Amino acid sequence: MPPGTAIAAVEEIPEESTLVFTVEDIEADEEKEALLVELDDEVAGWLNYCQHMTHIKIDKGSGAPMRNGELVCENHGAYFESDTGYCSFGPCEGAYLEEVDVTVDAGTAYLTDDEYEFLRTGAIESDPSDLSSSSNVKI
Numbered sequence: 001m002p003p004g005t006a007i008a009a010v011e012e013i014p015e016e017s018t019l020v021f022t023v024e025d026i027e028a029d030e031e032k033e034a035l036l037v038e039l040d041d042e043v044a045g046w047l048n049y050c051q052h053m054t055h056i057k058i059d060k061g062s063g064a065p066m067r068n069g070e071l072v073c074e075n076h077g078a079y080f081e082s083d084t085g086y087c088s089f090g091p092c093e094g095a096y097l098e099e100v101d102v103t104v105d106a107g108t109a110y111l112t113d114d115e116y117e118f119l120r121t122g123a124i125e126s127d128p129s130d131l132s133s134s135s136n137v138k139i
């Protein structure tokens, strides 16, 4: 029996970057974005929101930048350890990303977190005319 809901094959996670997926936060009744990042021999899952400004996405849709195994929020340069979610540098230093429980079985990453329901890979589908979020603003 699979350990949870299949998200994606591990090989689909870009090297030195992330894969975004959308979940339903069951208690909040709200869609949220999460990301997968490959570690040495496992995969970690985190909600895709910076801890400096929590409406800002770390992976803006084409994979989060990484430096030395840390996820980088490009907005103000916060670094997050990809295995612990700990912010090691930047304006939210000391904070942690919110974890989403995932596990790998036979080369596939599964969502195993009771708080979330898997909806789809990719970002939240939003109205392209809605530029109210600063992470959507094109300059």
Ligand code: FES
Residues within 6 Å of the ligand: 050, 051, 052, 053, 056, 073, 074, 075, 076, 077, 078, 090, 091, 092
């Ligand atoms: S919003 Fe991520 S570092 Fe400021």
